Amino acid sequence: MLCQRVQELYLTDFIPSAPVLITGGAKRIGLALAESMLEKKIPVIVSYRQPYPALEELIKKGACCIQADFSENAGILAFAEKVRAQTGKLRAIIHNASSWVAESPDTAPQDTMAMMLQIHVYTPYLLNLELEECLRGQGTAGADIIHITDFVVEKGSKKHIAYSASKAALDNMTLSFARKLAPEVKVNSIAPALILFNPEDDASYREHALNKSLMKIEPGESEIVNLVDYIMRSKYVTGKTLGVDGGRRLR
Ligand SMILES: NC(=O)C1=CN([C@@H]2O[C@H](COP(=O)(O)OP(=O)(O)OC[C@H]3O[C@@H](n4cnc5c(N)ncnc54)[C@H](OP(=O)(O)O)[C@@H]3O)[C@@H](O)[C@H]2O)C=CC1
């Protein structure tokens, strides 16, 4: 088995929790989420597309890392099959995998929209349906689905139209899956604004982005880690979008 250790740990009394599945867990926010779960002795299954250096450490810490490219539906379904082969139950699915693509003259708009829908709509939609039985059967509020969306769902984005629309669709699926899966599974969205810059972001962009919020900081991954922890501890919060945006809407 690819990740025997997850099975061994979960099937003994050493691990009190079923694994948490995090998509796009090899870098940045997804990696921080995986590391925080492992620190709490919660087993982790992560998807990764490119093999970043951090993967080695995750594997050493006991994570089950499965390579997956969600650009085609076959890749999504094959990944779901590999997850089912690793575990019969999941404590949570955190849909973190994402691509932040702006409209560009170099890419046909239909291709931009297709790419955005593929990663932000088809991937969470198919994985939620394919892994539903792994989430059920653990009691009331026994499992969570967390869709990571974006603050722009509530205001749009003139430079990331397809991205914003696809995240809005993901946000709406939170309502539908919350209705479908309650009370066994809670389903919530986390809607961040600026959390973490990208290395290529220059000083001028960074200053402009910081000034968009009241708090004017780049808060870092811990804001998402802490909110995921809160959601997973709750027995009551479901169907909600929880913003992490530094007061963006009040600027
Ligand atoms: N960073 C921020 O400030 C903000 C982040 N968010 C949201 O938070 C979440 C995490 O953000 P962040 O850590 O910056 O995300 P990144 O864009 O840095 O990473 C997302 C991950 O998703 C993976 N991914 C993208 N497309 C695919 C695909 N087709 N198949 C498989 N994997 C794929 C990437 O893999 P690879 O690198 O190999 O391509 C990467 O590991 C995202 O949903 C994002 O939209 C929202 C607002 C602000």
Ligand SMILES: Nc1nc2c(c(=O)[nH]1)N=C([C@H](O)[C@@H](O)CO)CN2
């Ligand atoms: N998949 C990603 N989505 C987003 C990112 C990112 O790096 N990857 N970054 C942002 C910005 O931080 C934006 O919120 C502020 O400029 C949005 N989404």
